[in-house]
Amino acid sequence: MKETAATDVSKDASPRRSHPGLRALPTALLLALIVILTVPAGLLIAPAFVGPPPAAVPETPAWQQAPTALSARQGLSPLQDSAPVPLGSAVTAQLDSALKPDGGGTFTGLVQDALTGQVLFDRGGPENRIPASNMKLLTAVAALRAMGPGHRFSTRVLAGPSPDQVVLAGGGDVLLGAGGSAPDQVMGHAGLASLAAATVAALKDSQPAGGLKVLVDDSLFSGPSLNPAWEQGDVAAGEVAPLFPIALNSARFDPAVTTGPRPQDSAITAGEAFAAQLKAAGFAAGLTVAPGVERYSPGGTGGAAAEALPVVLAEVRSATVSEQVDLMLQSSDNYLAEVLGRMASAASGGPASNEGATVAVRARLEELGIPTAGMSLADVSGLALANQVSARQFAEVVRAITTGPDTRLRAALDGFPVAGLTGTLDERYSGEATVRGAGLVRAKTGTLNSVIALSGYVVDADGRLLVFSFIGNGLTPGAAGNREALDRAATALAACGCR
Structure with missing residues (x-):
């Protein structure tokens, strides 16, 4: 197109029609002047023939582009030994104000650093208590140790x-x-x-x-x-x-x-x-x-x-036994717990009876080095009021599951109900005083007429893994504040930067 425009202009610039002032210019200079005038004109005329230039394609933002690699794993970072251990006095101050019964009765409790075993809170931790369904934590340990997580019936x-x-x-x-x-x-x-x-x-x-x-x-x-x-x-x-x-x-x-x-x-x-x-x-x-x-x-x-x-x-x-243990803990199924206790006894060479189940549970705890002195087991589901187990013993069991040397026990971690999300904790931790613990507290519940218990673990605000057990006995039946007291205590641990 430039060439055509140049040709047209050159025809119009013949000697007979040129400006009088241009006649004296040398031919070479005249041609150069024609070219200078013609090129801009061609640029202006060309779009009329070829249309407007294509619009620039905007660059696609990176977040809209197809991924070329897997994204980094989300969630909690691996636990570090270097995360600071909370001060016991600070933890005690937090929990003393939360663990108050609604009416009659008392709460005992114990909190430990999972990695070191250091006790951070102790309110009657060694005292025997009726534990309700927290007993199922002991049964889970016995089943996983006696039969193995992958065993099937x-x-x-x-x-x-x-x-x-x-x-x-x-x-x-x-x-x-x-x-x-x-x-x-x-x-x-x-x-x-x-x-x-x-x-x-x-x-x-x-x-x-x-x-x-x-x-x-x-x-x-x-x-x-x-x-x-x-x-x-x-x-x-x-x-x-x-x-x-x-x-x-x-x-x-x-x-x-x-x-x-x-x-x-x-x-x-x-x-x-x-x-x-x-x-x-x-x-x-x-x-x-x-x-x-x-x-x-x-x-x-x-x-x-x-x-x-x-x-x-x-x-x-x-x-598998692992899957059944998780179901037992999530739903707090008494029948399944009693059967798993009997099967743990049979796998250990004992009778598949109630007595055999309680003996098997105690024996597996002793193998782990968990003191059983003073412990009294009438069943392995926690339905019997004759059971007597301390908060200290439950905290040690949770510690064995989370960080103990027998890695088979890790199979029980998925069975711990998650606050506000799963199992027997799915409808809790929605109130103003406990919502900060939702998704963070993982614990086994226990409830009888005048008994309430909660034993589990949290990762605190500084990244430290803490295990805990809180047990209330002699409580006023039906008093809503008792359950909230346990949930407030666990929430306080999850939010704790207690230094």
Whole structure:
């Protein structure tokens, strides 16, 4: 376009039409002048032919661009030994004003630095107290040490003593589901429908003509199925139920309904559910199932039943002990706690009974070097009022879980309810006095009629890991201020820059 414009102008600048004053200029100078005048004109004219220049593309901000690398990990930084330890006097000043009962009763408590064990607050820490469901922390430690975090319980179907019988043998899984196995769940991880389908497949070449009879072997547990230390009112209300080594939904009729009455014979209930699934699975294969479910007890030999029936037709396996411990702590499930205590005893060579469970819990604590002198254990769920454990002992247990030498116990950390978010703390820490602890306090709760407890851990404002246990006994039943007192105390620890 510049060349065309230059040509047009040069034609117009012929000698006959040029300005008189330009005639005397040398030819070379005249041409240079023409070029000087022509180029700007061409620049002005060109846009009319080619359009406006393209708009500049703004540079995309970095935050809008696709990432080229993983972002830095968010959350708490790793704990450092160099984080300052709070002053005991400052911690005491904070907690003394928070731990006040609403009405009658008293609070005891103890706070320790998790890494060093240094005591930062002690109000009657060594005194025995009724701990309520804080007992489940002791049971968690015993289960993880005796069986290991990855252990699973098996529920098996064995060939019966006659060709027309099968035996459903309980192996400690009380979280069975009635439907198919759900591998991504804890409750219902092993399902009776899957077990029934596998049983039908195993029997396809040996189907009895007169129908198959289901027997239930629940002989793994010994001793009374109901602890005499439990209040009958608690049993009637569904806080616990007679214990068996096999159950659906932790001995609940519906896994979504965690209150109210429970099955009083969870083994037979599970056997009936299995028989129904077996009937449904066997229909297409022509397998019939006889009505009714009976217990298998060959001559009263108890635990010898499984050895007397070595042929395994089918098997399903539970969620891991670690996952079950976490569920127990999050939901404070008394039935599951008692079963895990019995299974810890069995794994240690003891009887799968209430007495065996309490002995196993005490023994595992002593192995960790936690003093058990003066401790009295009537059960392992905390439902019994005869339990006696000190805040000092609970703080030491939490310390063993968080920073102790047995790293298997770290598996219990996910089970601690998180203030305002999960488990039995999900609806707490929303008030003005406690909201600063939401998301920061991680602790096991405990509540009975005149008892309230909270034991757990926090990382304080300076990055120091602290463990604590607060226990109230003899409290005024139903007084709302007692729960808030515990939550205020834990919140104060989380916000503490107590130097």
